[in-house]
Amino acid sequence: MATEARSAVRAARRSDLQALADLRMRFLGEVAHAEPRLRLLADARARTEQTLPVWMGQDDRILIVAEGEASGEDDAAAPIVGYAMGLFSTVPPVLRHTHVGEILEIYVLPDVRGKGLAGALLDVLTEALTGRGAEVLRAAAPIAGNADVARIERAGYQPLQYVLERRLDTV
């Protein structure tokens, strides 16, 4: 299953932009549902549509997609059922490792979950970031989305930091 899932993953193309924007909004919507402190701004969709083409052209950003099964009709393109985004950064010399690969977003549509696609996206993203020279890889997940944290841990990541929040209007 892992090899099959992996062969469904490829680099994102310009022709994926609309589908990617849809997937990203679903991803952000699910995060907001699980963690209301990360709910969406009103113009999140417009900003996503503006920003995706810019990201796609950046060398340090990696955008990959997972294809589903084609409908069977002649020439019908396989639909995009998942995506992942990563960023390679060189951070200031405070901690020992300055070449950091960040796993920013991974999403797979609910009806194709459990087939190893998220794992395949994470593997391909990890390889791409390592290939760029990342010495450490980091991923953040809302505490409320326990399943995401567990999946990242299964991929060999270990908790590093907690992010805490406080609203000032309750001070």
Added chain:
Amino acid sequence: MEGVPIRNARRGDIPSLLLLWNAMMKEISATDSRFALHARAQEHQTAQFQRWLQDEKHLIVVAEEGGRLITGFAIASVTAGNGWQIPVRVGRISDIYVAAPRRRQGVARRLTGRLLDLLYETGVGTVRLSVAVGNDGAHAFWRSMGWDDLEVVLQKGVEPGQETAPGA
């Protein structure tokens, strides 16, 4: 009881700030080697303190005893949100440290209170910060001050045998 005075940091405080910053990093990395410093960290941090003290988006406060001894400091900044999730602007506390012999006397509570007042004045409604997973004392401190966990950041080293989480 009157607490130790808290004031905004100034250029003359940089040597004390560096001393305390080093002590903070040494303490954090002693329990988790993933926080070990880069060889150029001192040089970088000195330049940061100089820059931040002139930058109105950075706030540095210190606790000063007897008008001359700095026993604690805290740093915050104001940044834009990511553009799709709330908040639109976010305050971030990046550092806080109280010299070990002065702990549990409410110094960090006062440093934080001052920073939050300053952040509130800038119109920020949400403040975030990060705590190392093994830093139970700091985690307990923030939770006692009404902070809640939001996210966990996970890390994986690329080289086999690279440093791991404490207790792993």
